[in-house]
Amino acid sequence: MKPVYVAGAAVHPFGKQPGLNAAELGYRAVRQLVEQTGITPDAVDVGYGGSSYGGSLLTQRVLQRVGVSGPPVYTVENACASGASAVHLGWQAVASGAADCVIAFGAENLSSFGGGTLPLTTNDIEIEQGMVMPAAYAMRAQRYLHDFGATADDLTAVSVKNRRNGAQNPRAHFQREISPQDVADSRAIADPLRLLHCCPNSDGAAAVLLCSEDFARQLDTPRVRVRGSVVRSGTFHTQFRDMTWPDITARTAKAAYEMAGLAPADLDLVELHDAFSIAELLHAEALGIAERGKAHQAVRNGEFDRDGRVAVSPSGGLISRGHPVGATGATQICEAYWQLTGQAGPLQVPGASVALTHVTGGGIFGVDNGACAMHILTAD
Amino acid sequence: MKPVYVAGAAVHPFGKQPGLNAAELGYRAVRQLVEQTGITPDAVDVGYGGSSYGGSLLTQRVLQRVGVSGPPVYTVENACASGASAVHLGWQAVASGAADCVIAFGAENLSSFGGGTLPLTTNDIEIEQGMVMPAAYAMRAQRYLHDFGATADDLTAVSVKNRRNGAQNPRAHFQREISPQDVADSRAIADPLRLLHCCPNSDGAAAVLLCSEDFARQLDTPRVRVRGSVVRSGTFHTQFRDMTWPDITARTAKAAYEMAGLAPADLDLVELHDAFSIAELLHAEALGIAERGKAHQAVRNGEFDRDGRVAVSPSGGLISRGHPVGATGATQICEAYWQLTGQAGPLQVPGASVALTHVTGGGIFGVDNGACAMHILTAD
Numbered sequence: 055m056k057p058v059y060v061a062g063a064a065v066h067p068f069g070k071q072p073g074l075n076a077a078e079l080g081y082r083a084v085r086q087l088v089e090q091t092g093i094t095p096d097a098v099d100v101g102y103g104g105s106s107y108g109g110s111l112l113t114q115r116v117l118q119r120v121g122v123s124g125p126p127v128y129t130v131e132n133a134c135a136s137g138a139s140a141v142h143l144g145w146q147a148v149a150s151g152a153a154d155c156v157i158a159f160g161a162e163n164l165s166s167f168g169g170g171t172l173p174l175t176t177n178d179i180e181i182e183q184g185m186v187m188p189a190a191y192a193m194r195a196q197r198y199l200h201d202f203g204a205t206a207d208d209l210t211a212v213s214v215k216n217r218r219n220g221a222q223n224p225r226a227h228f229q230r231e232i233s234p235q236d237v238a239d240s241r242a243i244a245d246p247l248r249l250l251h252c253c254p255n256s257d258g259a260a261a262v263l264l265c266s267e268d269f270a271r272q273l274d275t276p277r278v279r280v281r282g283s284v285v286r287s288g289t290f291h292t293q294f295r296d297m298t299w300p301d302i303t304a305r306t307a308k309a310a311y312e313m314a315g316l317a318p319a320d321l322d323l324v325e326l327h328d329a330f331s332i333a334e335l336l337h338a339e340a341l342g343i344a345e346r347g348k349a350h351q352a353v354r355n356g357e358f359d360r361d362g363r364v365a366v367s368p369s370g371g372l373i374s375r376g377h378p379v380g381a382t383g384a385t386q387i388c389e390a391y392w393q394l395t396g397q398a399g400p401l402q403v404p405g406a407s408v409a410l411t412h413v414t415g416g417g418i419f420g421v422d423n424g425a426c427a428m429h430i431l432t433a434d
Numbered sequence: 435m436k437p438v439y440v441a442g443a444a445v446h447p448f449g450k451q452p453g454l455n456a457a458e459l460g461y462r463a464v465r466q467l468v469e470q471t472g473i474t475p476d477a478v479d480v481g482y483g484g485s486s487y488g489g490s491l492l493t494q495r496v497l498q499r500v501g502v503s504g505p506p507v508y509t510v511e512n513a514c515a516s517g518a519s520a521v522h523l524g525w526q527a528v529a530s531g532a533a534d535c536v537i538a539f540g541a542e543n544l545s546s547f548g549g550g551t552l553p554l555t556t557n558d559i560e561i562e563q564g565m566v567m568p569a570a571y572a573m574r575a576q577r578y579l580h581d582f583g584a585t586a587d588d589l590t591a592v593s594v595k596n597r598r599n600g601a602q603n604p605r606a607h608f609q610r611e612i613s614p615q616d617v618a619d620s621r622a623i624a625d626p627l628r629l630l631h632c633c634p635n636s637d638g639a640a641a642v643l644l645c646s647e648d649f650a651r652q653l654d655t656p657r658v659r660v661r662g663s664v665v666r667s668g669t670f671h672t673q674f675r676d677m678t679w680p681d682i683t684a685r686t687a688k689a690a691y692e693m694a695g696l697a698p699a700d701l702d703l704v705e706l707h708d709a710f711s712i713a714e715l716l717h718a719e720a721l722g723i724a725e726r727g728k729a730h731q732a733v734r735n736g737e738f739d740r741d742g743r744v745a746v747s748p749s750g751g752l753i754s755r756g757h758p759v760g761a762t763g764a765t766q767i768c769e770a771y772w773q774l775t776g777q778a779g780p781l782q783v784p785g786a787s788v789a790l791t792h793v794t795g796g797g798i799f800g801v802d803n804g805a806c807a808m809h810i811l812t813a814d
């Protein structure tokens with residue numbers, strides 16, 4: 055396997071942008087990437103676009119506007135992991151020697167669909183009966199609180215931390231801090247989750263340049279090394295239906311750590327799929343950055359703060375940054391790139407040299423087989 | 435690059451099946467494939483599903499029903515080339531040594547969407563103003579007739595041939611021959627195209643098992659070798675807007691012939707993307723199986739008949755077999771597999787040992803950057 059680098063990253067800011075379709079959002083991110091890196095259209099060997107609702111030939115429609123027409127291009131769907139799946143396939147193309155230069159992006163206009171879970175699947179009786187994403191995560195939250203002696207205030211602490219991080223991120227959907235009282239005052243969604251325990255439905259896009267070592271050396275942009283890149287399918291519970299252990303994250307992490315030759319203790323920061331505050335606790339434990347049943351204590355103790363033991367979602371996470379489904383996984387890799395190249399500005403994690411990005415797709419019980427995509431990146 | 439084999443193929447018959455969503459259709463094809471080949475769920479290293487309208491996590495929803503949950507899986511979108519793009523990515527995984535056993539499928543329920551081009555893209559002003567797929571191909575047909583002295587009867591000859599072929603295909607949407615008079619009597623769609631010059635909107639699915647040589651040897655099913663597998667993006671006209679030369683097909687073919695070390699004259703059969711009768715003429719010329727401006731003569735002379743110089747769409751093509759967007763490219767490979775393993779029954783092309791499959795996606799002028807996926811297969 056050849057070494058693979060990220061040598062450029064660009065995000066079109068997240069938020070409600072109903073007038074911009076996925077192709078326009080994707081184009082704005084990719085154009086920035088092309089301008090920033092100075093690559094020519096002819097250099098692009100293959101393109102991957104991640105999106106769930108972007109429509110047919112999204113990747114062609116985005117790339118033709120930066121002059122890329124000719125190479126193989128694909129649109130990849132893996133629900134919320136679509137953008138990171140696009141990056142993974144780009145990594146594969148470079149790692150296998152088939153490509154030297156790949157554009158991978160994620161783009162989504164979610165507000166056109168009214169957000170929510172309903173467009174996610176068709177003819178799924180459990181979803182039609184109300185087992186939508188917030189309901190599924192609420193059940194997991196209830197179980198977590200029951201099993202591990204946590205409280206709704208612990209869930210709130212996740213939201214408060216991530217909104218504090220995102221308040222300094224100019225690309226975030228929400229750029230304002232919130233207090234525990236704000237969370238308590240927000241409307242109930244699915245007990246114990248209140249509105250501010252949930253990520254917003256957003257529109258946005260992010261793009262990444264993946265390349266070989268030789269190609270990266272020709273560019274003026276800084277680069278980071280992709281040490282691990284793994285996609286898996288699977289369930290969000292154990293074989294025996296323990297719903298507080300997202301098996302898919304644990305399995306994907308195991309493979310990613312092995313590939314990278316690194317362990318959870320090596321991580322300086324994690325961009326984590328906190329679609330709901332409870333998700334940060336569950337996935338942090340499955341990633342091995344907190345002990346089982348103790349992630350809520352880690353949050354409370356400040357261990358996941360930007361200057362803590364391991365910064366979790368220093369960019370604000372989905373709760374603050376927003377969640378344009380297909381764009382989320384790609385934007386996490388952009389945020390990690392800026393951290394590892396010292397370009398994260400007010401978001402900078404001191405001395406960041408190892409980052410992990412984690413995104414999951416699916417996870418409703420009716421669709422009992424979702425996606426997880428993970429990347430481990432290091433400063434070069 | 436390691437040798438790659440197709441060692442199993444299964445099709446869920448095409449037709450109007452509004453009660454079966456894409457996940458159900460895909461499952462029916464994949465289940466057949468698994469039963470036929472006897473593979474166990476654990477053997478599957480990666481899965482790719484091709485679909486344009488199948489919804490989020492389609493590939494997960496299909497594969498979990500045959501017990502495959504765990505490995506990386508992806509849904510791939512490339513309009514009508516989605517299924518063949520899934521097969522191509524599967525080929526890549528085996529060719530690079532990353533996988534020994536891949537399930538690739540295409541599945542689509544098109545009748546749920548009312549068929550047609552409108553769901554294909556969003557916010558495309560040319561499509562909204564009427565430049566839908568039949569209109570685009572009608573313009574190409576007008577130009578072809580004008581430039582090369584062909585007539586509407588020549589277009590009709592394509593439909594009559596492909597319906598004659600498909601009349602013997604139990605998987606085809608239309609299993610009835612038509613006469614030139616039937617075509618003339620069918621309603622006008624976009625001059626010179628009449629209804630029977632157009633493929634029907636269909637629902638269906640097809641699945642393919644791709645594997646390494648060692649894996650193929652463990653199976654009891656016959657195998658064929660994948661000699662060429664190429665995907666490209668690009669335009670359906672030349673740089674100078676000659677609309678009778680589908681540049682994307684010519685470029686993809688050049689790469690596929692090079693990879694295979696074969697030439698157009700080596701082909702015994704071609705499964706071609708005849709979404710409209712004119713498309714067979716244009717693409718046959720770009721594939722090099724007819725001289726420029728003379729494909730209509732080849733059809734008239736019987737050169738593309740099942741027992742002709744090179745059989746073109748002996749299974750009936752899109753015009754007869756139907757066109758469930760994402761399933762079409764995968765079903766072409768199934769039909770080629772049966773031809774090369776002597777299992778094509780009444781469709782059998784005598785002595786078939788080299789087959790090419792060709793599918794394009796997009797090609798409306800407004801979306802000036804489509805997809806083409808091509809495979810060259812040989813008897814082992």
